[in-house]
Every structure is written in C-alpha cells, then in structure tokens.
Amino acid sequence: MGIAEVIALIVVAAGAGTLGTMLGLGGGIFLVPILSLVFDIPLRSAIAASAISVVANSVSGSRIYLQARYTNVRLAYVLLVPTATGAIVGGVLATSMPLAALKIVFATLLITIAYIMVRRRNPGAIPVARSRAPDPLRLIGRYVDGPAGDVVTYVPRRVRYGFPMASLGGVASGLFGIGGGPVIVPVMNLLMRVPVKAAASTSSFMVGMTASASALIYYSRGHVDPVVTVISVAGIIVGARVGARLASKLRQDLLVVLFVVVLTVLAFSMYLDAFGVL
C-alpha cells in the first residue's frame, strides 16, 4: 500500500468515524462499504477492520462514562450473554456465506437504516423506570446528572423481553462489523425504560465485548488485514472524538438528508457490485 493510499484511508476512516458518531450509528456503517467499493479491500477484511475499530472505540471511550457512573455494568453483563452469542452467529454467517449474498444483505441493511432515518420522529420523553420496582438482579442504576447535580435513579424493566432483541443486535454486529448500538440503545431506552444517557453509555461499553466476540472469529479465520485495521482504528478513534464535538453544533435535519443520500448511493453501489455490474 502506497503512502497516498494510506493517507486516503486515514482520511476516509476519520471521516466515517466523524459522520457515524454524529448520527449515533458508529463509523463502521460508512467505513465498510467505502473500503470495499473504493479501496477494493475484500468485504470480510473491511468488516473485520470495522469490528476491531468498534472494540478500540469502546475500550478507549468507555472509561469516562464508567467514572461518571452512567454505565450500568450489571445490566451490560446480563444483556451481553444474548448479544455476544448473536455476534458469534453473525460472525460465523459472515465468514461462511457466499460473498455476493453478504454484499446484498449489507446493502439491504444500509437501505433499511436510510429508511428508518427518514421515518424517525422525535419520540418525546420516555418515562424513566421507577426506582422502587422489584430488582432481584440488583440492576438498579444511579448517577448524577445536569448542572444542578440531580441524582437519577432507575431500575430497568422487562429485562427478559430485551434478550431476543439484544441477540438480534449482536447478529447485526457480527455480520456487518458495526457496533450493536443502533439496536441496543432503543431496546434499553424504549423497552426497559433506562434513561437515554445510561442506555447510550451502557451500550458503548457492551459493544466492545460484542464486537470482540465476532472479531476473534474474523481474526482466527485470517480475514484481518493488519495495515487496513491499524489505519481504520486510528482514523475511527480520531473521527469519533471529532464527531462527538461537532454533533451539537450542526443542524441535525440537514445531516440526516445528506447521510440518507450517502447511504442510498453506497447501498445501490453495493447491490451493483454484488451482481457483478461494478
């Protein structure tokens, strides 16, 4: 790989990390198709690089949320059992299924996300779970929020119903090398009534374990390209930090339009690639 290509890859990975973080989707959703379509990197190597970037982002970024106590570690561990199992299923499927089928499934995922982003409405405030609800697993969460130092206390509800949904998030993570956040955060927030800040922090902590379960399969089966991976990890981590700072400064509605267009173009390019047209 030449110097120019390395620089281009760093810029693309940082851009994917920035854009993905601004939309709360993670950088992999952009990185994988661009690596595959533009840089001609084998799809499974692109997915592996993305999965390892997700691990790196989780490992480097979770510390602050843990120290602030936004992350609910006990809830994360309980949900990780179905999520990591799903990630293994996804990883095995991705490394076994025909490449064209994997491209079609990935393109369909991109189109689905684009559709959900167009349809998404502000759901309004979600009532937070009562703090005195039964809590046999001691999943109660408590953290200090806001400038006034309000203590937020909650007990996650309907945890067992979250299991099948969390395992689906894991399958998506294993199949596509993306973090499971887009699935797990809504499950925790909408179904279990976990405050969104705690849900996002707990998900950010969880995706490290989930992505590592599938990335180890990619690694062991020889789909990890060290150079592409190292560059992607560096770019995604830098991009995620930039994206987190920019997210509150840019108009979200314009961003959504731009990203829906990008996702749709990437999806159709991937369909064409799968059918051998590109």
Place this chain on the structure above:
Amino acid sequence: MSSRQQQVWDRVHERQRRTLYTWIVRILTGGFWSSVTLIVAGVLVALVGGRPLGDEVAPLVDVVPSALDLNPQGIVDLGILLLLFTPSMYVVVSLVIFLRQRDRMFVVVCCALLAIVMVSVGLGLR
C-alpha cells in the same frame, strides 16, 4: 426491610460497585495503552527495519513466538489481539470480584461470557 437496614444495604452495594468500576477502568486503560504501544512499536520496527507488514495476520498460535522474535508483523498482531482480549480481561476481573462478593448469579453470567469468547476463538481456529 427497615429504612435503616436499607441504608446499610445501599452502602454495602455502593462499595461493591465502586470496586467493580475501579477495576474495569484500570483494565480498559491498561489494555488500550498496552495495545497501542505494541501496535506503534510494531509499525516503527517495520519502518526502521524495512520489513513491510503483510496483508494477513499470523495464526493465533504463532503470534507470541513471532512477537518475541521482534518480527514487526508479530508485534502488531499481538497488539491487535491484546485489544480484542481486553473486554474478556475485564470480565475475568469481574468474575473474581463477584466470587469474593459471593454474587452467584453474576459469577454464572461472567462464566457464560467467558465461555462465549472461548467458543468464538474455537470456531475460528485454523
């Protein structure tokens, strides 16, 4: 349970939680920086020694011997593996903490998670 007993329980649980969180943060920080150090060192050895990195990682069993031979590919692979095993390491530490706290349910949960990691390594072995 009286409110006094409840307060005592809350204090005990809070102390247990603090221990757990402190150790997880230590593992995350140590794992991340150790991994970054190894990867950067591997890249530097490759650049200085004029030995370019390949486009595929070494099989799992060859990584440590290769890194000990100061092979840049082996050093980078070890860094990537260390990163991938960092989440498993905090589960191991959590398992020890839950064992000491006699929290049987979470001992089982941590064992299940470690079993899942072992399955994923086993499934991919070449």
